[in-house]
Amino acid sequence: xxxxxxxxxxxxxxxxxxxxxxxxxxxxxxxxxxxxxxxxxxxxxxxxxxxxxxxxxxxxxxxxxxxxxxxxxxxxxxxxxxx
Numbered sequence: 001x002x003x004x005x006x007x008x009x010x011x012x013x014x015x016x017x018x019x020x021x022x023x024x025x026x027x028x029x030x031x032x033x034x035x036x037x038x039x040x041x042x043x044x045x046x047x048x049x050x051x052x053x054x055x056x057x058x059x060x061x062x063x064x065x066x067x068x069x070x071x072x073x074x075x076x077x078x079x080x081x082x083x
Contacts, residue, residue, distance in 0.1 A: 045075060 049071050056064035 042075070042079060046072075049075065 047066055052071075053065065053068035058069055
């Protein structure tokens with residue numbers, strides 16, 4: 001890479017702001033390869049709750065939205081009590 005004449009140390013910055021690091025995290029939820037079947041079951045249950053919540057919100061069904069919230073709270077309680 002060539003430097004501009006008269007400006008020693010000038011560099012080209014590609015993406016983001018100069019000096020601001022960027023970080024990308026990829027979570028492979030579509031393909032869980034962990035041997036931890038308990039973790040796999042919890043993630044599958046969470047995905048089911050999210051899908052049910054999405055369907056309830058799109059149809060405007062307040063009762064199903066409430067049930068999804070209760071299911072999520074129960075899942076959170078169950079997981080936090082295992083620690």
